[in-house]
């Protein structure tokens with residue numbers, strides 16, 4: 637099967653590249669904006685007509701949540717027009733599209749564990765654009781998998797784990813938000829799940845939640861990062877109200893993974909076990 641990956645130089649894209657060798661039955665084409673700009677419809681359509689991929693994994697996105705409040709049009713172009721272009725081109729050549737979305741589409745401030753049917757309530761430019769990107773795909777085609785993930789980190793690029801490792805070594809103490817609850821997601825686990833869906837090829841299309849198992853706060857996540865690395869920096873828990881951000885963050889990112897586990901017979905690792913794996917990979921990279 638031919639698999640086209642967009643945004644291959646991002647954290648998820650690089651994680652897919654890292655494990656691609658374990659999927660010898662899949663013939664990958666890895667692209668990033670310089671090879672295939674998902675906002676350019678003509679280029680996308682030509683690329684799909686030429687390659688005729690069985691699957692397209694869209695790992696391309698605008699992911700700078702706060703900057704999206706000022707780079708409004710660029711964020712919309714990449715997160716709404718981009719998926720729309722990929723959906724139209726996928727439909728034209730019978731490609732199945734796997735698109736990545738976000739827990740930010742829910743933003744429900746209860747303690748509810750959100751299923752894919754829970755109401756959406758995105759706040760801020762990035763969150764709204766992620767939901768609109770999903771809608772563009774849903775109104776264009778049927779053969780899609782939309783995977784809503786949360787708190788993505790990896791040994792690649794910039795992310796919370798790498799930032800905390802750096803700050804923990806630079807500072808003696810650090811305030812960390814303790815009232816936003818969710819599940820970290822190791823990008824390698826997400827990459828594996830996506831390729832498992834491709835290999836399974838069971839056409840159980842639709843919207844799915846995916847993160848590592850178990851819920852935590854950014855504060856507890858930080859404490860774990862520090863303790864596993866013997867970092868002697870004191871983390872202090874604070875409420876979100878004491879850490880204002882330009883774009884709002886959801887307090888509740890608890891997502892149910894029952895649907896994806898059931899439809900693809902998955903076993904999802906606990907977030908703390910996956911953190912161990914990532915920290916080992918960071919150490920040796």
Ligand SMILES: NC(=O)c1ccc[n+]([C@@H]2O[C@H](COP(=O)([O-])OP(=O)(O)OC[C@H]3O[C@@H](n4cnc5c(N)ncnc54)[C@H](OP(=O)(O)O)[C@@H]3O)[C@@H](O)[C@H]2O)c1
Pocket residue numbers: 642643644645646647648649668669670672673674675695696697698699714718736737738739766785786787788789793
């Ligand atoms: N990071 C998180 O915590 C998080 C949480 C929930 C969901 N997600 C979702 O998970 C997915 C993967 O996130 P990530 O952290 O891997 O993102 P990332 O590291 O920011 O990677 C995105 C990639 O897309 C590329 N790109 C940007 N514009 C493009 C265009 N027009 N055409 C083609 N490629 C383009 C970027 O290139 P440049 O770097 O050159 O711009 C980058 O290589 C995204 O859909 C994101 O919304 C992420």
